[in-house]
Amino acid sequence: MALPPGYGYANAAGDLSGLVYILMNHHDRAESVSVRYTVGYVTGQTLTPVRPIWLGVHNCQVDPIFTVPGTGGQGSTYSRSTDFRLPVSGRIVAGGGHLHGGGVRLDLTDTTCGTTVSDYRYGAQRVLLHRGQTFRWNFVGTVEHDVTLATGPVGIASPSMKSGSFSVRFTRAGTYDLYCSLHPARMTQTIVVR
């Protein structure tokens, strides 16, 4: 995990650190591996302490994770999602996650912040909302973009913008596939409302 400059984990002189790692071999033959890790230890400088929070899509315990049923046929995908209410308020300065073999994508979004629309990219490509929630797009590009519905229960069309914001209150459940009508091949976003 790389923290931004000025942030660090607080350590007292007598603290002990532990390292947990899992090695997975996705081949049917034995392989030799080595593990190398680097820890930067800062002294004589005041850093803003961070508090790490572990999140898991199944639960916040280490095991078990979850099992994919595997009944969807070739090329199909299976997804799991969960909502978290974090135990402390504050600013998220870094995040990290991992997928196991066959994993396609891992998304973590704070839907209360909305998302950015920067040049040729929506900050969050997949968003999960609850019915009645309002979602906001913050435009921060140097050229104009928009938010347009491709398919979904209710039409959505923002003006073309490069600054300011656009909000929609989602009152109907369903999957909203969105894109930028100015850059349709490059900018897509899916919002699932439950």
Ligand SMILES: [Cu+2]
């Ligand atoms: Cu665009």
